[in-house]
Amino acid sequence: MTKAAELAKMGEVLTNSQIGGRRNIVINGAMQVAQRGTSSTGLGASDGYFTVDRFQLNFSSTSARFTMTQDSPTDLSGFTKALKLDCTTADTSIGSGEYLILHHKLEGQDLQQLKKGTSNAEKFTVSFYVKGNANATYTLEIEDVDNNRYNAQEFSVTTSWNRVSLTFDGDTTGVLDNDNANSIRMNFWLFVGSNFTGGTHTDNVWHTTANQRVGDNQTSIADSTDRTFFLTGLQFELGSQATPFEHRSFGEELQLCQRYYEKSYSAGTAPASDTSAGLITTDTMAGDTTTSYLAHQLKYRVAKRAAPTVTIYDQAEASGKVTSHVTGVSTANGQTISTEHAGDKSISVNRPSGDAANGFRYHYTADAEL
Numbered sequence: 001m002t003k004a005a006e007l008a009k010m011g012e013v014l015t016n017s018q019i020g021g022r023r024n025i026v027i028n029g030a031m032q033v034a035q036r037g038t039s040s041t042g043l044g045a046s047d048g049y050f051t052v053d054r055f056q057l058n059f060s061s062t063s064a065r066f067t068m069t070q071d072s073p074t075d076l077s078g079f080t081k082a083l084k085l086d087c088t089t090a091d092t093s094i095g096s097g098e099y100l101i102l103h104h105k106l107e108g109q110d111l112q113q114l115k116k117g118t119s120n121a122e123k124f125t126v127s128f129y130v131k132g133n134a135n136a137t138y139t140l141e142i143e144d145v146d147n148n149r150y151n152a153q154e155f156s157v158t159t160s161w162n163r164v165s166l167t168f169d170g171d172t173t174g175v176l177d178n179d180n181a182n183s184i185r186m187n188f189w190l191f192v193g194s195n196f197t198g199g200t201h202t203d204n205v206w207h208t209t210a211n212q213r214v215g216d217n218q219t220s221i222a223d224s225t226d227r228t229f230f231l232t233g234l235q236f237e238l239g240s241q242a243t244p245f246e247h248r249s250f251g252e253e254l255q256l257c258q259r260y261y262e263k264s265y266s267a268g269t270a271p272a273s274d275t276s277a278g279l280i281t282t283d284t285m286a287g288d289t290t291t292s293y294l295a296h297q298l299k300y301r302v303a304k305r306a307a308p309t310v311t312i313y314d315q316a317e318a319s320g321k322v323t324s325h326v327t328g329v330s331t332a333n334g335q336t337i338s339t340e341h342a343g344d345k346s347i348s349v350n351r352p353s354g355d356a357a358n359g360f361r362y363h364y365t366a367d368a369e370l
Contacts, residue, residue, distance in 0.1 A: 022246075023235070023237045023238075023243060023246050024235045024236065024237055024245070024246040025106060025110060025111070025236040025237065026054075026104060026106075026186075026234050026235060026236045027053075027054050027253070027256045027257060027260075028052065028053045028054045028055070028253055028256070028257055029128075029232075029233060029234035029235055029245070029246075030079060030081060030232060030233060030245070030247060030248075030253070031052045031055075031070060031079075031081040031082050031083050031231070031232050032080075032081050032250050032253050032254075033052070033053040033250070033253050033254050033257045034051045034052045034053060034070040034081075035053055035257065035261060035262070035263055035267075035271075036049060036050060036051060036053070036261075036270060036271065037050075037051055037270035037271075038051060038069060038070040039051060039067065039068070039069045039070070040067070040068050040069075041067045041088070042065055042067075042088075043057060043059075043065060043066045043067065043068055044059050044062055044063070044064050044065040044066055044089070044100075045059070046059070047059060049261070049369060050068050051068050051069060051070050051083070052068075052070050052081075052083045053257040053260070053261060054104060054105075054257060054260065055083055055102060055103070055104055056102070056103040056104075056105070056369070057100065057101075057102060057103075058099075058100070058101040058102075058103055059099070059100055060097055060098055060099050061095055061097055061098050062091050062094075062098050062099075062100065062191075062222065063089065063091045064087060064089055064090060064091035064100070064191070064222035065087075065088050065089035066085055066086060066087055066088060066100075067085070067086045067088055068083070068084070068085055068086075069083075069084045069086070070082075070083065070084075071083070071084035071230060073161075073230070073232070075160075075161065076129060076161045076232070078233075078245070078247075079129065079232045079233055081232065082129075082230050082231060082232035083102075083230070083231045083232065084228060084229070084230050085102070085190070085221065085228065085229040086227075086228050087221055087222055087223075087224065087225050087226075087227040087228070088225060089225065090222055090223060090224055090225050090227075091191075091220075091222040091223075092220075092222075092223055094191060094192070094193050094220060094222070095193050096193040096194045096195045097193050097195050098191070098192070098193040099189065099191060099192040099193060099196065100189075100190045100191050100192075100221065100222065101187045101188065101189055101190070102187070102188040102190060102231070103185050103186065103187060103188075104185075104186040104234065105182045105184070105185050105186075105369075105370040106182070106183060106184040106185075106186070106236070106370075107179070107180050107181065107182065107183065107305070107370070108146065108176045108177040108178055108179050108180075108181060108182075108183030108184075109178050109179055109180060111176050111183055111184055112176065112178055113238055114170065114176070114238070115170065116144070116170065116171050116174060116175060116176050117147075117171065117172065117173060117174045117175030117176065118172065118175070119172055120170075121169075121170030121171050121172045122170045122238055122239075123167055123168065123169055123170050123238075123239065123240045124167070124168055124170075124236065124237065124238055124239065125165060125166065125167045125168070125235075125236075125237055125238075125239060125240060125241060125242050126140060126142070126165075126166050126168070126186065126234070126235065126236050127163060127164060127165040127166070127233070127234075127235045127237075127242035127245070128163070128164055128231060128232070128233055128234040128235065129161050129162070129163050129164075129231070129232050129233040130155070130157050130161070130162060130164055130229070130230060130231050131157060131158065131159060131160055131161045131162065131230045132157040132158070132159065132227065132228055132229050132230065133159065133226050133227060133228045134159060134226070134227075135156070135157065135158055135159070136156070136157040136219035136221070136227075136229075137154050137155070137156055137157070137215065137217040137218060137219050138154070138155060138157060138188060138189060138190055138215075138218065138219060138221075138229075139152050139153070139154050139155070139187075139188075139189040139192075139213075139214045139215040139218055140152065140153055140155055140166060140186065140187070140188055140189075141185075141186075141187040141189060141213060141214070142168055142184060142185075142186060142187075143184065143185040143186075143187055144171065144174050144176070144183070144184060144206075145182050145183055145184065145185055146174065146175075146176050146177050146183050147173070147174030147175075147176075148208060149171065149173065149174050149206050149207070149208055150206070150207055150208070150209075150212075150213050151168050151169070151171070151204060151205065151206045151207070152187075152189075152201070152203070152213055152214065152215065153166045153168070153203040153204055153215070154201075154203060154215035154216075154217055154218070157219075157229070161230075163233070163242070165242035166204075167204075167240045167241075168204060169204055169205075169206070171206045173206065180305050180306060181370070182370040186234075186236065188231070189213075189214050189215075189218065190220075190221040190222075190229060191218075191219075191220035191221050191222045191223075192214045192218060192220075194211070195210065195211060196210060196211060196213045196214045197211065197213075197214045197215075197216065197218060198211035199211040199212035200212065200216070201213075201214060201215050201216050203215070233245045254267075255301075255302055258300075258301055258302035259302055259303070259304060259305050259368070260304070260305055260367075260368050260369045260370070261308075261365070261366065261367050261368065261369060262300060262301055262302060262365070262366050263363070263364065263365045263366075264278045264279070264280055264362075264363045264364050264365075265277070265278050265363055266278050271311075271313070271363070271365045272313055272317045272319070273317065274315065274316060274317050275315075275363075276315060276361075278363065279315065279323075279361045279362065279363060280296070280298065280361065280362050280363070280364065281325060281359065281361045282294075282296045282325070282359040282360055282361070294350065294351045294352075294359070294360065295348050295349070295350045296348070296349045296350075296360070297346055297347075297348055297349075298310075298346055298347050298348070298349050298364060299345065299346045300344075300345060300346060300366055303344050303345050304344040304345070304366060304368035305344070305368045305370070306344055306368050307342050307343050307344050307368070308342070308344070308366040308367050308368035309366070309367045309368075310339055310342065310347050310364055310365070310366050310367075311364065311365045311367075312337055312339065312349060312362050312363070312364050313362060313363040313364070313365075314333045314334060314335065314361075314362060314363075315331070315333055315361060315362075315363075316333040316334070318333065318334055320336065320337060321333065321334050321335055321336060321337065321362075322335045322337050322349070322351055322360040322361060322362040323335065323360060323361045323362065324351075324359075324360050324361075325359045325360050325361045331361070335351055335360060336351070336352060337349055337350060337351045337352075337360075337362075338350045338352075344368070347366075349362065349364075
């Protein structure tokens, strides 16, 4: 990019009052945080968040299989992490209802500046760095979940990193809910059946027609086990220009991710791992000997988007269990627990016990994803 072009872009940023931080609505766009682990294999049978935080894979009726990793590129200046998808089992006969979508979901209360559904609806720009093993064409769709409206644009992939910039027109139809639920899904369509491609697609048009959602030139990432897809530097910002990517510190990005998911395990340790590092330890608990339980109030590191699903693990990786702990006495895994009084800030972890002096140890995950 020339200096003149860079200055022109910065001029528009100033005009739109978007200078400085908090331009990027996306969380973890530089793919720095991967609390669930850095690699997951055999994906394709079910949906889920598998590696990089805030990025979900959504499958439908496919025999293809994939590996998802947090990659460490060495050929892209300014970025040290990327999301990588690798096709490990091909599917060359895509059924009409099949698809693979990479989602990034956004809360409605974080999108009110778009003024969607009003006469003053704002344009916005999505930019990202992308590459693959070969030339390909995929589709990025902005899906209005509240009103079932869609706007998509095709983009090209080559064997080198390129920054893609796509500006979407404001939509004067369909106000977004001002709440903590999912209002916008950013959908990277990576293969798809005719149910979504049978009509004639037009880039950058808001509509409600299912068979026009995906571009007419769509490539299938499942057509060969050679196929790879790399993504990083994802940015969603107000205005019609892509400004330089807004880098945030790892610590700040981690806290933003923890609103949706957190764990007691160390940053580099996947959940359900046999480890003592980071164990929550309760010593000499005051219990209720009448009902024979010991209670510990677990406070989350970050308040959650909503009351999360909490999974407790003992030190031997068993879920729904804790490890007993008494000073000077051998520990015992597999102690049954219950949880109650779950909220967005804390939950009560209860272990039945006939001895109110026993403490216990455990790991946890708390999931409040959209």
